[in-house]
Amino acid sequence: MKKIISYLSFLLLVSLLTGPVQAAALQQYKSNFVLSSYARTKYPMVFVHGFGLGFNQIGTESIGLDYWYQIPQDLSRHGARVFSAELSAVASNELRGEQLLMQIDEVLALTGQKKVNLIGHSQGGPTIQYIEGVAPHKAASLTAIAGAMQGTPVFVNASQTPLLEPFIHAIGTILGYSMNLATGNQYPVSMIEALHAMNPEAIQAFNMKYGSAAIPRNCQSQGSKLTPNGIYHYSWMGNRQATNSLDAIESPVVTLGNSFLKGEANDGALPLCSGRYGQIIRQDYAHNHFDEVNQFFGILGPFVQDPVALYRQHANRLKLQGL
Template sequence: MKMKKTIGLSLFTLVFSSLTHASALQSYKSNFVVSNYAKTQYPIVFVHGFGLGFNRIGTDRVGLDYWYQIPQDLSRNGARVFSAELSAVGSNEIRGEQLLQQIDEVLALTGKSKVNLIGHSQGGPTIQYIEAIAPQKAASLTAIAGAMKGTPVFVNAAKTPLIEPFIHAFGTVLGYAMNLVTANRYSVEIQDALDAMNPEHMLAFNAKYGSNAIPKDCQSQGQKRTSNGIYHYSWMGNRQATNPLDVIESTVVSLGGTFLKGEANDGALPLCSGRYGQIIRQDYHHNHFDEVNQFFGILSPFAQDPIGLYRQHANRLKLQGL
């Protein structure tokens, strides 16, 4: 009986291990290349946002990427692509330090001197931290619905009775769950994570780590190329519920949108907060999840193809010599 239990436990461990990815850095390399359309001079590194802190769940053959099918497409079109895996629930500074280590790994693997960083949601201020502390390692920063000035969604939601403890409990559970499925051991600091998205706290963060790519107000443009030679870009959607078949996503972004009190938003972030560098567009038919082609590419029938947008952006970086 003891032998059977031991064998069973070993099989469970083997299966569970096959469903996780222990490496914090995910490399995407296609077995075939169809074009050089997205072949940038410097490698591209994707940086996820708050909560869903993973780059890939599953095996190389079967799994779910945070950036669903996007890195694979860029790789098939000539790009050298990586995605970072950071604390799901933590401060911008902690996540930034984790990212810096993975950037150094990318530079060592590729022999390049810089990377092109693309961050979604909290990934926006996370990559901004890199520009502040290691500008020589960044060729460009692109914020996809980047929380460059934070979002009041959690602040406003916490004003509703019983919502604040729920946010803390749910965020903590989510953080540990992400550690479990990714086999990481990152600290889970829900209050630090909420502060990192709080507009008032972001004022102090930007005073210390910001750049001229962040516009002064909601009518201004940030600088495309700052004095340190780094290029900056951004885009986002302005929709909430986009497809009735995607019940979970639609529920989350619709609820988030209600706590933004009428501000134009993507269900999680005000459009004003996402303004950064050269603003490509802020009116895509996407919500906060559609912007990274989640979940499993379920979009509105009227939505622009997210994969195509990233492919086009890689070509934009290529033509800029980045």
């Protein structure tokens, strides 16, 4: 727990030293030079963060931290038109989905396109799934990176530990308001709604209302790559926990998460079963839940797959699909 508090303190320190980013929720990435058209998709790409770390960028381009560390920048250098959305860090899937919908409309207005390619990490998975439920005509594809499509029992199991539930609520609430301080925005914060959004039992009702055939019925089945509404679906995730002893921030968090998953194959935060969605590219990358977005600061285990390259390859996959 002390490591988690240290981690929150680190984020606050970065924000205080560099100053909050501008209050605009949507961020566009533009490269000063273009190396190729390898990642130039037909529709713009919109990245959607998960629970807790509700920011596009803390600090500045030169001194700061991106949620999707160096990934949008690389895609932009390879021809993609890339945006990242900034949503409530600690809130329900529906609230976050409505916030995302407004930012999608902004992207469509800026680009003149009719659709976007959505990429969501962790709780960003159900968040982009909400868009398919309420505005399917605005989505060309949905990609879940370790998406919590079936929720995660981490917080449910942790809250059953004596005296731990109040601590979880306190940490989540502090984290939500810390992200508001770091970003200069004032998003709603509700740890109760966030926990409900990730509860495996509660998310079944969410999937009944907003889900699609891309979400498999169980851990042994596959979801649909292409659903009748014309939307393509993809997913991938890692299956490791602590991956680099030099990463003193990430390793204790995912190790703690793994301890509450009670033996299920996982990435330190989510069971592999929860991340199954659409066309499953892989579920065995040597990444944990933070490595999947190239955090922190690109510190990875030795001889592992480069997360930045995986996103570049996926952009090319979407391009070849005509998306």
